[in-house]
Amino acid sequence: MQHFSISYYDGTVSLSNDATLTLMPDHWLIHYVDESGELQAVKWKLENITTDQNLTTLFIFRYGDFPQQTIECKEEALPRALKEKYPSKIFFERKLTHIFKQNNTILIGLVLFLLALLGAAYLYILPFVAEKIASNIPESVEKRLGDAIYDGMIAGYTVDDSLTRSVNDFAKSINFKTAYPITVTVVKENEVNAFALPGGHVVVFDQILLKMKSKEELAALLGHEVAHVHYQHSLKSMFRGLAGYLFVSLLLNDINGIAAVMADNSNMLVNLTYSRELETEADRKAMKVIQSNGISLKGFVDLFQLLKNSAGNAGQYEILSSHPLTEERITYAKAMSREQTGIRDQSQLQRKWIDIGINSGK
Amino acid sequence: MEQSYNERRQVTFHGEGAKLFGIYIVNILLTFFTLGLYYPWAKAAMLKYLYEETEFEQSRFTFHGTGREMFVGFIKAIGIILAIYCVLFLAILSNKPAVILIGMLIFYGALLLLIPVAIHGSLRYRMSRSSWRGIHFGYRGDLKEFVRVFVIGSLITIFTLGIYSFWLIIEIRKYIFKHLRFGNLTFSYEGDGGTFFVLHLKGYFLLVITLGIYSFWYVRDLFNYYIDNIRMYQDDKKLTFRSNATAGGYFKLIVGNILIILFTLGLGTPWAIVRTLNFVFSNIVIEGALDVNAIRQTEESYKDATGEDLADMIDIGLV
Numbered sequence: 001m002q003h004f005s006i007s008y009y010d011g012t013v014s015l016s017n018d019a020t021l022t023l024m025p026d027h028w029l030i031h032y033v034d035e036s037g038e039l040q041a042v043k044w045k046l047e048n049i050t051t052d053q054n055l056t057t058l059f060i061f062r063y064g065d066f067p068q069q070t071i072e073c074k075e076e077a078l079p080r081a082l083k084e085k086y087p088s089k090i091f092f093e094r095k096l097t098h099i100f101k102q103n104n105t106i107l108i109g110l111v112l113f114l115l116a117l118l119g120a121a122y123l124y125i126l127p128f129v130a131e132k133i134a135s136n137i138p139e140s141v142e143k144r145l146g147d148a149i150y151d152g153m154i155a156g157y158t159v160d161d162s163l164t165r166s167v168n169d170f171a172k173s174i175n176f177k178t179a180y181p182i183t184v185t186v187v188k189e190n191e192v193n194a195f196a197l198p199g200g201h202v203v204v205f206d207q208i209l210l211k212m213k214s215k216e217e218l219a220a221l222l223g224h225e226v227a228h229v230h231y232q233h234s235l236k237s238m239f240r241g242l243a244g245y246l247f248v249s250l251l252l253n254d255i256n257g258i259a260a261v262m263a264d265n266s267n268m269l270v271n272l273t274y275s276r277e278l279e280t281e282a283d284r285k286a287m288k289v290i291q292s293n294g295i296s297l298k299g300f301v302d303l304f305q306l307l308k309n310s311a312g313n314a315g316q317y318e319i320l321s322s323h324p325l326t327e328e329r330i331t332y333a334k335a336m337s338r339e340q341t342g343i344r345d346q347s348q349l350q351r352k353w354i355d356i357g358i359n360s361g362k
Numbered sequence: 363m364e365q366s367y368n369e370r371r372q373v374t375f376h377g378e379g380a381k382l383f384g385i386y387i388v389n390i391l392l393t394f395f396t397l398g399l400y401y402p403w404a405k406a407a408m409l410k411y412l413y414e415e416t417e418f419e420q421s422r423f424t425f426h427g428t429g430r431e432m433f434v435g436f437i438k439a440i441g442i443i444l445a446i447y448c449v450l451f452l453a454i455l456s457n458k459p460a461v462i463l464i465g466m467l468i469f470y471g472a473l474l475l476l477i478p479v480a481i482h483g484s485l486r487y488r489m490s491r492s493s494w495r496g497i498h499f500g501y502r503g504d505l506k507e508f509v510r511v512f513v514i515g516s517l518i519t520i521f522t523l524g525i526y527s528f529w530l531i532i533e534i535r536k537y538i539f540k541h542l543r544f545g546n547l548t549f550s551y552e553g554d555g556g557t558f559f560v561l562h563l564k565g566y567f568l569l570v571i572t573l574g575i576y577s578f579w580y581v582r583d584l585f586n587y588y589i590d591n592i593r594m595y596q597d598d599k600k601l602t603f604r605s606n607a608t609a610g611g612y613f614k615l616i617v618g619n620i621l622i623i624l625f626t627l628g629l630g631t632p633w634a635i636v637r638t639l640n641f642v643f644s645n646i647v648i649e650g651a652l653d654v655n656a657i658r659q660t661e662e663s664y665k666d667a668t669g670e671d672l673a674d675m676i677d678i679g680l681v
Binding site for chain 1: 385387390391394407410411414421424455494495496498655661
């Protein structure tokens with residue numbers, strides 16, 4: 001008969017009793033000497049014994065209802081003895097979480113697997129999910145969201161009413177091939193920048209207008225921003241950022257961080273930056289649209305050149321921060337414009353461009 | 363009982379980063395593949411391990427909570443947080459200033475209520491699920507009373523532009539420790555708001571003057587103030603907690619942890635946790651006469667703690 005030395009706690013007081021455990025066919029016997037020197041015997045019926053999930057080399061068993069009696073055993077032979085003695089009762093379940101007890105190769109494999117998984121998820125799964133969510137958001141919700149952001153942020157700028165009117169007029173004579181109602185707002189800001197909000201708002205800084213030399217450049221800029229609207233790029237970026245944060249914070253055990261990012265959302269929307277793929281997508285769509293309007297694609301070449309020069313001057317223009325490398329864009333635009341056919345007369349657009357010129361006081 | 367005044371005891375931590383890492387990596391993968399639903403089980407496994415490696419007077423602590431229990435709290439917590447954010451989001455979408463204002467009020471009001479409810483729930487759950495030598499811890503605070511203390515204190519904090527917050531924190535600690543039980547042992551917290559405020563004031567100014575270098579002394583002071591004011595009572599005997607933490611120790615801990623986590627892209631977190639727990643426990647000394655064999659069970663069965671509203675709302679995310 002096997003005996004194991006254990007510590008026994010009766011559940012009513014914190015006294016630690018050195019005891020012995022004897023495994024009987026249908027029960028356990030625990031013997032210890034109490035404080036008055038008398039030998040005590042405790043019987044544990046097999047069916048009422050529970051085991052703590054075993055994560056260390058200490059084996060813990062509990063018995064009965066609250067307050068439970070507890071025994072702790074450090075003898076490594078115990079699990080095997082239990083298996084032999086009671087083949088039908090499983091004391092220590094083999095849990096998936098116990099993989100770590102096996103060996104280091106499995107562990108290292110898991111780490112590498114995890115890293116690969118993280119990379120794949122971040123690069124492929126997240127954008128996909130974000131895109132799906134964004135495309136499933138009703139247009140009315142998207143518009144209201146865009147309006148709310150627009151109202152919130154436009155208060156921080158000075159709107160140039162006459163330029164806004166004439167640029168909108170200009171935009172109306174181009175068919176952007178999108179269902180979104182496009183409204184342009186020109187604001188006075190000493191920065192070469194423009195951005196699009198969900199639902200159809202495009203904000204253009206007057207500095208970029210002043211630097212433009214042709215109507216084609218403005219058409220190119222508007223085409224690019226409208227493409228962002230059309231493909232829901234800001235929504236997608238937003239969900240991507242959110243999903244990315246959720247993902248990372250879940251992994252790093254940080255649920256509270258999710259609350260923080262949600263509170264931070266408004267800020268994120270204003271500082272939208274798009275990934276390079278989204279920018280490239282916007283460029284392509286814009287070129288297609290401008291071409292089908294019969295407008296020369298040279299405007300893109302000039303616009304990108306303008307952006308490049310502006311960046312060269314100050315090196316801090318946000319519009320460039322995540323845009324594809326301007327050189328590449330220029331090369332691409334040049335190639336596209338060389339192949340372009342079907343440029344039509346744009347005298348109506350030209351008149352409107354002159355209006356803009358007058359309004360901007362050039 | 364003469365020698366009792368020299369009695370000193372420490373809680374020791376035996377956890378190893380490598381072992382914790384084994385649990386951690388499996389947790390991450392399972393959490394990932396279950397889209398986060400495994401999280402409560404992951405957390406339970408971590409807590410069980412950490413408790414089991416914590417020793418006092420040759421006996422280990424035990425965490426009795428289960429993933430299933432925590433899952434209920436987890437789902438409730440996510441539901442409630444989502445609901446609150448939905449209110450805010452819908453209000454903002456309405457684009458009417460009045461509605462937005464009401465939405466914001468509801469949002470911040472709900473958050474204000476949620477924090478004490480979550481602290482209460484998590485304390486009650488965590489304590490009821492912690493034991494040593496079969497004797498359970500317990501938290502017997504009253505939810506309504508605690509919410510009242512918290513909300514009134516928070517409002518005063520807002521009206522005093524935050525100055526009252528130092529008194530509020532001390533008041534909350536006092537309330538919590540007063541209602542903490544370990545079997546028949548009771549606790550109290552002896553700090554006071556004024557001293558705590560001066561401590562922060564001094565810390566803040568020195569932080570500015572030294573361009574942040576003082577931060578290690580600052581956190582040490584705060585830690586010491588927290589620990590040094592804890593008292594534990596066994597019948598009529600009083601025990602004092604004392605901290606030995608030093609600024610140098612804090613420097614090593616914090617800088618080391620940041621480097622570990624950064625250079626392993628977060629995978630080294632288990633080592634950081636082990637280092638932190640080692641630091642905390644090795645710097646706390648319990649002084650005074652304690653009969654470690656005579657702590658009596660006084661807690662009721664907490665089997666229905668599962669139904670405790672929001673039981674582990676804040677518990678989530680704390681290790």
